[in-house]
Amino acid sequence: MQQVDTGEEGDASPGLAIVAASLSTFVPVAVGIGMMGAADGEGGLIATGFAFTTLGLVIGPSAGHWYAGEAGRGAATMGLRFLAFGAGGGLTFGGIAVLVDSNDTGAxxxxxxxxxxxxxMGAAGLGLVxxxxxxxxxxxxxxNREDNEERRGTGPQVRFGVGQLSAEWRF
Amino acid sequence: MRRFTASSFVLAAIAIGASAQAQTAVPAPTAPAPAPINCRRGYQCSSYGLCTEQNGRCVAVTSSDCRGSGVCRHMGACMADAGMCVVPPPEPLDTEDGTVDRNLDVMWGGLGVSLGGVGLGMVALPLLLLEDGDGIAPGLILTATGTTALVVGVPLIALGASDIPAGTKPANAGLMVGGVVLAGLGTASLTITSGVFIGSEDPLWGVPVALSLATMAGGSIMAAFGAATVPITPEDDEEWATSAPEIRVGPGGVGLDWRW
Structure with missing residues (x-):
């Protein structure tokens, strides 16, 4: 049977990647929501809580990819979330401002x-999270698969073991 | 590049032996014209899939030759290659032989759910604009449903469109989809409960928010376990190879194979 590299063995642990992404998302979001809930009208605490929540949703989910070594992919999805939440927030404030000032059906x-x-936009951002x-x-x-592939290298390789000999030429 | 396993070569050797035995029955050129060989009768067809006559020899030409044979049933050699039945090498899922290198069903499902969500939002808009205000309640419900559908649909599109490495499959696609749906519902619930409870006088306002967060986290982790790739097993190959109906048309015969 052909050996299939499932990527389970290697430097990066899949479980740890999930934990890293989950913790760096949910901890700041929970702290942020907690601060907003406990603010009791205090502007500074509300703003700090909002910042925690937003950063948790925008940056946190990429932590798993950064840990795994996929820095570019992590940054790309973070950028997409930033755009989605930024556009969503801007449109929300703009829309509410228009609605508050509207005098006619068109507005x-x-x-x-x-x-x-x-x-x-917000839903798309949450979907990306x-x-x-x-x-x-x-x-x-x-x-891990990519690392394993690189480690194997190219060219002829002969391996000896107890009771076995194998030869391989990769190109 | 196609790589065959050691068992393929063993099978190939067996098949060559069987074919050679069949050949020995063919008389020398100087003898009278050879009697036509009926390859479908005899053990070489039923055991090794060598069911098609070609240049006086019995060989396996199509995979349907192999699928009814003993080597396919017992050893998984269900693919015809160079006149013999061989074990198909693990390949990226979804090619024409019945497997998939992406979760296309999941991707199209996610696209459908997302478009449904946008559609609900478009239906909600005129309701929200009704002058008498009667449409606000149903409009908000439709908006919330549409938004939730988008939250679920977007990750399904992305996960479904992702490459699946050769020789592997998602551990449990159902668990992955279920987890994404649960995470989406948790996210929608988090948005609503945060909006409703933050700033309220209720001392227990944190409970529904925490439950929503837990649902979102639990759903995501569940989906991650479902999306993990695991090696394809011979049982999977067998299932994919035999699940679709197959029509065979040949000179003097038409056949239908449908196994499940």
């Missing part, structure tokens, strides 16, 4: 459209 429609688009959390373990396996 109201524009305001609701902006808030609707903000929901789409889940994707990175789910993919963190697989990122470690991918990285």
């Amino acid at each position: 109201e429609a524009a305001g609701f459209t902006m808030v609707g688009l903000a929901s789409v 889940i994707w990175d959390l789910v993919d963190a373990g697989e990122a470690a396996r991918r990285s």
Whole structure:
């Protein structure tokens, strides 16, 4: 049977990648929500809590990919989440401002459209959060497979063992 | 590049031996015209899949020659190659021989769910704009449902479109999809409970928020276990090889193979 490299063996642990992504997402989000909930109208605490929550959602899920050695992929998905949440936040504030100031149906429609688009952007951002959390373990396996492939190298290789001899030529 | 296993070569040797035995029955050129060989009868077809006559020899030409044979049933040599039945090498899922190198069903499902979510949002918009305000409650429900669908659909598209390495498959696609759905519901619940409870006087406001966070985390971890790649087993190969109906058309015959 052909040997299949599942990526379970290697430097990066899939379990640790999942733990890294989960902790760096959920701990700041929980702390941030806790701060906002306990703020009792205090602006500074609300802003700090909001910042914690946002950073947890934007940066946290990429931690698993960074741990696994997929720095570029982690940065790319972080950028996408930043764009999605940034656009979503901007559209929400813009839409609410339009709705508050609206005097006619046209402006109201524009305001609701902006808030609707903000929901789409926010939902896409949250979807990207889940994707990175789910993919963190697989990122470690991918990285291990690539490392194993590199270690094997190219050219002729002969291996001796107790009761066995194998020869291989990779190109 | 196609690589065969050691058992393939053993089978090949067996098959060559069987074929050689069949050949010995063919008379020398000086003898009267040889009687046509009926390769479908006899042990070489039923045992080794050598069911098609070619240049006076019995060989395996198509995989359907192999699938009814003993070497396919007992040793997994269900693919015809160079006149013999061999064990197919592990290949990326989804090629034409019945396997998939991506979770295309998951990807298309995610796309459908996402488009459904956008559609619900578009239906919600005119309801929210009704002048008498009667549409606000159903509009908000539709918006929340549509948003949740997007939260679930986006990771399903991304996970479904990701490459699956050769020779492996997701450990449990159902667990992966279920986990993503649970994580999506947790995320939607987190958004709603945060909006409703933060700043409220209720001393237990943290409980629903914490439960939502736990649901999101639990769903994500469950999905990660389901998405983990594991090696393809011979049972998987057998299942993929025989699950689809196959129609055979040949000179003087039409056949249908459908095994499950």
